[in-house]
Amino acid sequence: MAGSFASLHIHIVFSTKERRPILTPRLRDLVFPYIAGIVHAEKGHLVEAGGVDDHVHLLVHLLVQLHQQTSVADCARLIKSNSSKWLRENHDDRWLGWQDGYGAFSVSQSSVSDVRDYIRTQEQHHAKTSFQDEFRALLTRHKIEFNEQYIWA
Structure with a gap:
């Protein structure tokens, strides 16, 4: 075999700067196709995108040769900086940007459909659950230790 290969599904979550509710449905409709182009340029595919006024969820599929691989950190940085x-x-000169950090969670092939459904129903989900509670639950489910003092900075 001439190379090493990887097929990675990553659920990436990040909020607007200071979690300001500025990401209107109109802006989401504009920015998600733009983000898909950023991911495509990195040899990936934006499988699903969704969110609400203060944060987004992206399901990204990276299908790459490992020696040319873009890291998850590079992918998140490119998405956030270019789309911001x-x-x-x-579209909006009041736009302050995205938060500094992000969450990235691996998704098995067998769970892609469930994660897509979860991302598609963000508005209904957040009628009952805050972003902070949702993000804590994602970190806990993926066994990521965190300190409340630093998580929202």
Whole structure:
């Protein structure tokens, strides 16, 4: 075999700067296709995108040769920096940007459908659950230790 290969599904979650509720449905409709283009340029596929006014969920499929692989950190950085600049320059000069951090969670092939459904129903989900409670639950479910003092900075 000439190389090593990987097929990775990653559920990426991040909020707007200071969790400000500025990501309107109109902006989400504009930015998700733009994010899909960013992911495509990195040899990936945006499987699903969803969110509410203060955060987004992305299901990204990276199918890459490992020696050319874009790391999850690189992928998140490219998505956030490029989409933030694009939103500010083209659609809303009040746009402050995305939060500094993000959450990234591996998704098995057998769970892709469930995660897609979860991302599609974010508005209904957040009628009952805050972003903070949701994010804590994701961290806990994936056995990621965290300190409340730093998680919302």
